[in-house]
Every structure is written in structure tokens, then in C-alpha cells.
Amino acid sequence: MRLLVTGRSGQVAQSLAEAAGGDISVVALGRPELDITDRDSVARTIAAHRPDLVVSAGAYTAVDKAESEPEAAFAANRDGAGNVAAAAAEAGLPVIHLSTDYVFSGDAAGAYREDDPTGPQGVYGRSKLEGEAAVLAANPQAAVFRTAWVYSPFGHNFARTMLRLAAERDVLRVVADQRGTPTYAPDIAAGIFAAARLILANPGDKRLAGVFHLVAEGETDWAGFAEEILRQSALRGGPSARVERIATSDYPTPAKRPANSRLDTQKFRDTFGHVPPDWRNGASRCLDRLVGPTA
Template structure:
């Protein structure tokens, strides 16, 4: 199977390219300067040249706080750009797998979010990603949209690497404890995307495989403070320096963009339709930290 992936250095794009190679497939990373989601006029030409069996729309404007001051750019990339990629897939008669986010919800629900829950983004980033979902579904029915949250990897900019870097020079860190979710490894997301791609191509007329799906990690709910403590517990077992975590509230760490208080998503639909259940996030964290430490297969992944 040959997949074309938007983005060249993103956490999911890198993870998926490596997964494709391990699975005996082929991945083509598509990004700037050849293709720019902010100006996607050449989408049909670029993707036709890639000759994909599936297109994975992974790239996005992800600067959540900066989006508040750049709403037009965020929407141009996350909505208009996503729609252009989906239209290119439709023109090639291939499925598109589009990545979205828990930020399409307002975080006010007590339980886990399901696909049919009413959306209500709190900021520009979430609104732009929601508009992207809608643009994809308008462009083609041959699409699977996967909502993910709290993504991290052994490379790129993410919470795990930030915590480890800060701990090098600090003995204590204040981390938000009143936002909950499940940290999700990009390595696990890549494996799930590959499984989705295989089934989409094998069953081109199966409507149940298309539409919206939540792709949460397994394991218990966690706050950012819980996640940080798990990171440093793993670091301690490897002889690495950690930091003491001070639990703070969202109000103690003001940001330009509001975050959902509850990012927990229900994964029963993708489990039922695709048979996909991501591992417990605590186990996946160990895998990622093994790779960061260079002690596991795959630790040669590009880290920046």
C-alpha cells in the first residue's frame, strides 16, 4: 500500500512513514515548499504525482495560542487546506484519512465524548479544525476522520520532551491538574491509521468505515500533572533527572486560548467498526521514553 501524508516533520507524519516502511508499504511525505496548506492551489497535481492508494491529511496549524491572533491563517490551513486535500483524494478516487482533535468540544461534559456529541470549540484552533472536518466531509464521502488528543512522540515539540528539557535546569514545575484527558502516542496513532487505511482500501464501498471516529489511548484518565509525574517516574527508573510537580489550576496558568477541561473521548465506535483499541497510555509512554533514551528499536527516528 502506498500512502501520501501531508506534513514532513510532524509527529504523526514521521511515525506513519516509519510504520509504513516496517509494514512493507510505501509513504510519500508531502509538504513545503512543494505543497503548502496555506496556499493549496496545486493539491490535485501534487497528489496525482504521488500515486497514492490512500491520502493521510496529518498536517495542520497547531499553535493553539497563536491561532487567537492569526484566525485567518489558522482557518486557511485547517479548513480550506484540509478541504483541498480531500478534494484531491476525491479526484483520484482514493480514501482520505483526516486527523482532527478533541478541541472541537468545549470540555464541559462529565463523561467521555462520543462522536455524536454537540461540538462547541472554545477558541480559534478548535473552530478551524471543526471547519476542516466539515470541509472534508463535503469534499468526499470516502473519508475517515480520526479525532485524537494530547499527542506526543520521541521527536518534535510535545509535552514529554518539554518536561524532560525543563527538568534539566529546574527542580520543581507547576503543572495544570484540572484538565483531564489521555496522552496519546503518535506511534500508536500511526499504527491505527495504517489499519484504517488497509480496511478502507480493502472495502471501498463499506459506508460504516467512513465518517467520524474517536481514537483515544487506553488506560485511566489523567491530568497534565499526572502525565508529568508519570514522565518523571519513568525518567527516574532510567537514572535521569526529574522534577517535583506542583499541582496548579488552569486559572494559575493563563493562556490566550482556553483549553477543554475534559478531553476524554470514547473509543467504542472505532473498536467496534475497525477492531482498534490503542494501548494503555502508561505503557505507550514507556515505549516513547525508551526511544528517547535510545534503548529501543526505532530510536533512530528523527528527533527534531
């Protein structure tokens, strides 16, 4: 199984590349080799690498900056995503496209299902929602995987930020009125591999196309996530600090965050036969790498 992944430096792309081996080959590319905003660049890359399936992970992810750079956000998240899906379709290939909880307004009472009404509150969410539509319109073999609260040993993310700040401060003020599911990027990669195998084994099966939610099991709030990270760090002799729970209004940002980012994963589990681990399990494995194993 040979996968071409767009967005080489992203957390999921790096997780996919790291987990490759055996019968799984992963080529992760980004600029300058691959520019998703250039349809011809995508087509040339697919022709050169001849993958079995394309994973569309490249995106503009600066949520707050998107408010002042809407053209850049839509160029990557809508037009770029559509380019990748269309080029894959022209090559007769399925595509798995990564999307986000930000397509929802965040005011629902429970976990969002795939067919619940969307209502993005900012530029980033709108660009990702329009990207979903572009992908589904361009490729009949497209599967859109919405995920949320992604973290990993790579790049800039909440877990690494908490550890860095805990080494500098005794108290961390963290928002406690936004709920969701922290999802370890290697667990997203495992879900993508499981889905890709089934998609490639059943070409043209419409049940394997459409929108799915892929996050870890369980839920918490940002403060609870921070507390778990720092608890796990302390067990390993790493940095720790006390978490002060605050309201979203105490930490204003240019882009509005969903108060509820919980995503129902039943459709993904039923369709692809894969159940991601609980979010605390992912946190433990991430801390093993960022701080070290427990004694």
C-alpha cells in the same frame, strides 16, 4: 499500500514515515513541495505520487497563536483540509483526516462520543471543526480521526518539554484540572495503518467513513502525565523533578483549554478492530527512545 501524508514535519506524519516498511509505503510531504492551501498543488502531488489513500495530517497547530492569527489557522485547518479531501475525491481516493479534542467545549461529565454536541472555545478548535465539515462534504470516502494530547520523540510536545525542564528545575508546576488521554504518535500511526487497510479492502463501505475517536486507553490529567514521564525518566537514570499540581487559572493562556478532553474510542475499536495501548505503555516506549531503556 501506498499512503501520501500531508504535513511532513508533524508528529504523526513522522511516525507514519518511520513505521513504513514491508507492504506499506509512505510519502510524507510539506512545503515547498506541497502546499495544502493551494488546491492545484495538492492535485499535482497526488497525480505525481499516485497513492492508494491520502492521510491529511498537515495543520496549523499553534493553539495560542491562532487567537491572534485566525486567518492562518482557518487557511490551513479548514481550507487546506478541504483542498486535500477534494483533490483526493477527484482522484477517486479515500482520505483519513486528523482532527482534535478541541472541537468540544470540555464541560461534559464523561468521555465524548463522536455524536456529542461540539462547542470549540477558541480559534484553533473552530478552525478544526470547520475543517472536519469541509472534509466530509468534499469526499464521500473520508474518515475523520479526532485525537488528543499527542506526544512523541519528535518535535515540540509535552513529554519532551517536561524532560527539558526537569533537567533545569527541581519543581515543575503543572495543571491538574484538565483531564484527557496522552496518546503516543506511533500508536496513532498504527491505528491509521489498521484503518487504511480495512478502508482499501472495502471501497465505498460507508461504515468506514465519518467521524471516529482515536486515542490511547485510560485517562489522567496533565500533572499525572508529567509525574509518569518523570517517574519513567528516573527509572532510566534521566532527569526528574517534583510536580506541583496547579489549577488552570494559575497558568493563563491566550486560548482556553478544554477541562475534559476524554474521547470515547468504542466506535473506532468496533469499526476497525484495533485497540490502542494504554497511555502508560506509550509513555514507557517514548521514554525508551528519549532517555534510554531501563536496566
